[in-house]
Amino acid sequence: MTRNIGILGAMAQEIDEVKAILTEKTIVKIANREFVVGKINNVRCVVAFSKWGKVAASITATLMIQEFAVTDLIFIGTAGALADELRIGDIVVAKRLVQHDLDARPIISRFELPLLNRVYVNTDPDLTALAGHAIEQLLMKGVEEIVGKEATEEFGLTPTLHFGDIASGDQFINSVEKRNEILSLLPDIQCVEMEGAAVAQVCLEFNVPFTVIRTISDTADHNARVDFGRFIAEVANAYSRAIIAEIMHEI
Ligand code: ADE
Secondary structure (H helix, E strand, O other): OOOEEEEEEOOHHHHHHHHOOOEEEEEEEEOOEEEEEEEEOOEEEEEEEOOOOHHHHHHHHHHHHHHHOOOEEEEEEEEEEOOOOOOOOOEEEEEEEEEOOOOOOOOOOOOOEOOOOEOOEEOOHHHHHHHHHHHHHHHHHOHHHHHOHHHHHHOOOOOOEEEEEEEEOOOOOOOHHHHHHHHHHOOOEEEEEOOHHHHHHHHHHHOOOEEEEEEEEEOOOOOOOOOHHHHHHHHHHHHHHHHHHHHHHHO
16 A cells, blocks of 8 residues: 655644655645645655644544545654653654543543543554654764754754653643643653644544654743744754654655
């Protein structure tokens, strides 16, 4: 079967960078969303801005599957670090996703997905390994190649790759209390964001292989907002473009 890769990004600017490398482009608009259909490195793909939060991302992921028949879904964006070893600019590829704000107790256990009998959704092992390999290749070339010398120095980037669990919720986490609360309940979580677990649930229900890639933009505490905009513009945009190009090269 010919692969048709769905690529979703959490920030409009990041996804604009990815759209820029598509060839043979066609634009389709559905539900206030722009889907760009085309090719990267001769592989068919559809690229869209997921919009923010679990509901918005679920809508976009469902449209990717139902309207564009994607065979695989790749989600790319930024996240706030919970694990101590993570540094700004590190990259986390998800093994499993969980919704940290889902709680239907006492009917079912905390974090359990209603009617799905599980707390975590696993990413596809092959797609996750492929994404990890592509990122390793890129990091071997050096981060300056991706973002330039100035941004590398400004943000003190020495990126490393991590595989682990990611938690999503409809909240931007920027307080020590909130980050510690999530960590105390879900101690293995590497980082937090607002869409991954929702896309995971959609992909589980539609049986579509998926992976989630997140660059650490902040530490999910009171410093979280400070340089977020600049980090997106100077680092995350370039990362997304380079990572997606490399993945599409390896697919
Ligand atoms: N995305 C990037 N940083 C985040 C944070 N601190 N909380 C939620 N989503 C994020």
